[in-house]
Amino acid sequence: MTRTPFRTRTLGAAALVAAVALTGAACGKSGDSTNAGSGGGSSSSASKGGDTKSFSYKVNTAADLKGSPVWAKAKKTGKITIGVKADQPGLGFQDVGTKKYSGFDIEIARMVAADLGFAENQINYKTIDSAQREAALSGGQVDLYVGTYTINDERKKQVSFAGPYFVAGQDLLVQKSNSDITGPTTVKGKKVCSVEGSTPLQNISQKKYGATTSSFDKYSKCVNTLLSGQVDAVTTDDAILLGYAAQYPDKLKVVGKPFTKEPYGVGLKKGDTALQTAVDNAITAHEQSGDWKKAFEATLGKSGMTAPQPPAITEK
Amino acid sequence: MDFLNTLTDNTELFRKGFLGTLALTGSSALIALVLGTLMAAFRVSPVPVLRWIGTTWVTILRNTPLTLLFFASVFAVPKLGLNQLTYFVLAMATLGFYTSAFVCEVVRSGINTVPIGQAEAARSLGLTFSQTLRTVILPQAGRTVIGPIGSVLIALTKNSAIAGGFNVVELFSTQKTLTENANPLFAVFFWIALGYLLITLVLSGIFRGLENRLAVAR
Amino acid sequence: MSATVLFDTPGPKARARSKAYTGITGLALAALLGWIGYRFWVTGQFDASMWARFEYTDVQWAIVQGLLTTLKVFAIAGAASLVLGAVLAVGRLSDHAPVRWVSAVIVEFFRAMPLVIMIYALYRWQFTDRPMWALVIGLTLYNGSVQAEVIRAGINAVPRGQAEAAYALGLRKSQVMRVVLVPQAVRSMLPTIISQLVVTLKDTSLGYVITYEELLYVGNQIAATTNTPNGFPYVQVMMVIAPIYIAMCLLLSWAARAIERRGGRTTSTGAALAGAGMAAGD
Incomplete structure (x- = not known):
């Protein structure tokens, strides 16, 4: 009775919505829209994940890590998989549209990868949330993890660290x-x-x-x-x-009163000391060359933080 | 005995989770039953606008993924200034509203099973629509829908687990703490699953009993 | 249809009353909508900045990709659940007791388990790296078990004479199932089967819980990475994503009803189960 017109109407509405959803993609602005919304008022908001300038690091093609199964496997496949965060502006941030990652952690990842012999296009980034980090490293789903990963004893039971490369609180x-x-x-x-x-x-x-x-x-x-x-x-x-x-x-x-010390390390598979040493060396080298400071200023530094002294390596 | 220890070392956590699931399921079941019956009454009422509201309510809710509803109620609704609602209240409303659409359909099909003669007799006695519905149709429909309502409530119990992913303390969400404390994965999910099974088995037992006692001989 | 027997054809008095109710309900509805609109207004949801991001092709493309991912999972899990459902249904009607038992245990276990827990457990156990398979396998096991019961009911509803005639022609049990019973069962239960497919489609959104990049997850990413003076545009993302889901499900539901009307083969068992099946699924 009253149902027939309703049926046609719902179908019509459904079809319309579907059509709008599909054709909507046909017209639109291009470019990085991450910050499309913030007009005038928040123009000082500098840390947009998407607009970070990209540095390039010299790839050490001669790298050869004896005794690191993780490295050997990555070298064989020609890709190194690095676990990162995707929603932390200034640290690890992925643009939804372009899928590009940016931030200080990403820069560290790129520096380390370069020294391990992997060029930019050989890095396979993978977004891993905090709770899955140990599982991803020990299960071999990622070769390295660079994403606000605090070094602590509890975690060291399951994974190894290199670094720290930064100390937060x-x-x-x-x-x-x-x-x-x-x-x-x-x-x-x-x-x-x-x-x-x-x-x-x-x-x-x-x-x-x-x-x-x-x-x-x-x-x-x-x-x-x-x-x-x-x-x-x-x-x-x-x-x-x-x-x-x-x-x-x-x-x-x-608030501005840090109440803990959180040394950020590069997570890696437990016991891979060869890889650990290589990552440590890479971090030290880039800290000394000034890459570390430059990367900091282009990422976290934009949020008003001045570049501190890089921390001493503790995980050896 | 890691397997047993997962349960015995975390009894407090499991107890809290289990009670959370019971509270969430119970309260949202209440909302769903009341609202669902009301919507069913709307759908058979003589007033076109009410019929339209009932139909729209059911159509939209039945065709929206529950996870999406949870997402909307937890992340979007508070943005409209309704920020005093706790995660439990939001989850309760979400589950209650969603399930009410299914309750409505069950009740409506129950109404359809009541022989036409009953309604005709009621009308010829001069009963109004709401009297017919309240005193003649719904009591009889209520008996025939006990079984299907039981299935709906069992589905609700299972669905309540999704709330665990949205900050409600209940059985499923206990896995966060348990897996963090390095309990064996299998044990964690085994005991959680057992908790749900316990509730659904008791529910289906209750409803089978009710069905047998209240069955209409026709 | 039977709804009309609940009340008389309205006379002048009833029509007036109906009009009054319509007026009151209309006012209440308008007030509700007005209040929602007001909440939108005072919290700045209509602000252009909250919507601007959807004008960009990268975001539109992200939504399309999320949609395609959802449809991909739905297609695989939907097809696999039908196959599994047919296998389990036939298994439960087998002449061999062990086969019957195993099928029954599988069906009952996976129907009783909350799907989100199954998917999450699969994800944590083996598929941390491939969340798609945790989602697909979870959906297949659950929906396959439900479909098995639907198909079994369909097989039982085929008139006994059909099977007897087939046996009399010398067909083996497997042939009777394959050639005579299952095709008829699937046909008569098609509306219910499609209703369960709607459930499958809806449940693909559980991929969000295991960070699989389907439509809902993409929606979250868009909201979480858009800065506006009024915060993250979750409300706006919902208003874009929800209609897409609803439209897809409505189209499928509509197909189920169209088949139900045209087929005319639906037995009374089929119709009764259609209601129960929809309610039992989440």
Whole structure:
């Protein structure tokens, strides 16, 4: 009865929506749209993942790592697979459209890959979230991991590290108007978000802080909940937070009192000492040549952080 | 005995998760049953606008992936200024609304199984539409739909696991902590699955019992 | 149809009342929509900056790729679940008790398991590197088990004389199944089978949970990487992605109903199961 016209109407609507969805792709602007939305007001937001200038590093074609099965396998296939983050502006960020990665971690990855004998087009980036890092390394799905990967003893049971190449510290990101939260001791009873399987989450979950925690697989989701007011703070390493604060300079701020030391290392398969040494050497070499500083200034430096002294290598 | 230890060392975690799943399933079932019956009444009502609302509600919800609904309610709804809703409330509403569309269809088909003569008799006695529905049709339809409603609620229990991916403390989300603490993967998922199985088995038992007791001889 | 027996053909009084209800409902609806529109307005959702990114070809292309990925998974899992469903259905009707048992256990186990847990467990166990296969295998096992029950019901609904006649002609059991019963069962159950395919299509979005780059995941990426003065455009992404999903599912559902109407072969069992099948699936 009344159903027949409804049926045709739903079909019509469905077809229309489908048609719009399909033809929509036929017209549009080209170019990097990452920052399409921010007009005037936030012009100071410099750290856009997409527009980072790309450096090139000299490929060490003579590289030969005796005794590294991971390297040997990568060399044979002609590709090195590096696990990275994709949603951290200034560190590891992937453009949805162009699929290009950029950021300080990416630069480190490129430096290391070059010294291991892999050119830019031989790097196979793979987005791996925090909680999957150990599994991806020990399972051989990635040869190296460069993505805000804090060196700690718990992780060293499952993987090995090279580096550190940078030392960050855990901090808090809050709304600009927030004056209650001034450090980790002031989050009692507040809602704090971080990422599943990350050290910052474990830190802030300690009883002594008394925060209510929530977690997602990506920091961007935490930042989204902070922007819409579902949580009071996002906590993780200052380097990551500064990138987000720079995206929303009139809405967010970093508290600025780092309360931990997070040495970032390059993750690799447990026990591959030959690879570890080679990566260590690569990091040291690029730190000395000034590449490290240049890469920093072009990425994280844009969010208002001055380049520190590179840390000493501890993982040997 | 790593396998057993996964359960015995984490009883508190499992207890919390299990209770979370029960609370989530129970509360969203309540929403789904009430809202679903209301929508079914809308769909058979004499007022065209109400019929239209019922149909639209069911059509949209049944054709939207549940994961998408969760995504929208957790990430998009709070952006409209509704930021005081907790993840549990959002998940409860999402599951309740989604399931109400299926409840509606079950109830509506139940209404169709009530012999036409019953409605005709009610009308000839001078009962209004809402009286006919409330006192004659729905009580009888209610009995025939017990079985299908049971299936819907079992599906709801299973679907509630998706909430675990959206920050609700329930059974599935316990795996985050458990796998982080290096429990064997198989054991983790075995015990979680067993928890769901327990709930669904009890549910199907209850509904089979109800069906037998309240069955209409026709 | 039977809906009309619930109320009399409206007379003048009932028509007036109906009009009043229509008016009230209309007002309530308008108020609701107005309130939603107002929330959109005060939170800046209509701001051009929130929508600007969809004008760019790279984002449009990303959406198309996400859509194609979703359709790819749907095609593989849909086809595989039908094959698995047919195999398991025949298995449950086998003359050999062990085969019956094994089929029954498989069907019951995978129907009872929450799909998201199965997919996630597969992902963590073997397919961290290839989330697509965790998704495809999970979808196939679950939906295959449901399809098995649908096809089995269809086979049981084929009049007994058909099988008896086929045996009388000297066909073997496997031939009877292949040539006589399964084709008729599939045909009579086609609407229900397609309804379950809609469920399969919807559940491809669980790929989001295991970071597989299907449509919903791509939507999240677009939202998470777009900076606007008002934050990430999740609302806008939803308003673009949701209609695509709904349209795809509606088209499939519509196909199911069209076949149901045209076929006319649907037995009463088929029709009854059609409702239950849809409800049981998520």
